[in-house]
Amino acid sequence: MYLTSEAKKEIFKKHGGSETNTGSSEGQIALFTQRINHLTEHLKSNRKDYNTERSLVKLVGKRRSLLDYLIKTDIVRYRAIIKELGLRK
Numbered sequence: 001m002y003l004t005s006e007a008k009k010e011i012f013k014k015h016g017g018s019e020t021n022t023g024s025s026e027g028q029i030a031l032f033t034q035r036i037n038h039l040t041e042h043l044k045s046n047r048k049d050y051n052t053e054r055s056l057v058k059l060v061g062k063r064r065s066l067l068d069y070l071i072k073t074d075i076v077r078y079r080a081i082i083k084e085l086g087l088r089k
Contacts, residue, residue, distance in 0.1 A: 026081045032063040
C-alpha cells in the first residue's frame with residue numbers, strides 16, 4: 001500500500017484534530033486529496049488504466065460532496081481547508 005497507517009494518522013492529526021478523529025470532514029478531505037494526488041501521478045505513466053481513472057473520478061466526487069457539505073455548515077472551516085490544501089473550485 002502506498003500510504004501506511006502511520007501516514008494516515010499523521011494526516012488525521014494535522015487536519016482532523018487528533019489521530020483517532022477519522023470522521024472529521026477536514027481529515028477525510030485531506031486523505032482524499034492525498035489519494036487523488038497519488039492516482040494522478042499513477043495515471044500520468046499508465047494512460048490506459050481505466051479502472052484507476054474511474055476510481056479517481058469517484059474520489060473527486062466524494063471530495064466535492066464533502067466540500068459542499070462543509071461550505072453549507074461552516075464557511076470558516078471550508079476556507080481554512082481550501083487554503084491549507086491548496087484546492088480551488
